[in-house]
Amino acid sequence: MSLIVRLGKKNAIYLPRQVVEKLKLREGDKLAIELRDREIILRPLPRFFDEGIEYWSSTSTEEIERESEELIEHAEKED
Secondary structure, three states: OOOOOOEOHHHOEOOOHHHHHHHOOOOOOOEEEEEEOOEEEEEEOOOOOOOOOOOOOOOOHHHHHHHHHHHHHHHHHHO
């Protein structure tokens, strides 16, 4: 699938409905952005906490986000 989108206010990119439906994205989902030369690559990140599922871990969402940010920073330093 190849589509054209326009850069909006505050550099926002709005994904076409066909893309959102095909990838089963929903508001609040996180996307990884990768730059390769003059290309932008967006990859949906996995959802760790889906509604209705109980988890045994006592780790908070904030702790997970903090850890993931540290991992991203570490990965960027390696590049």
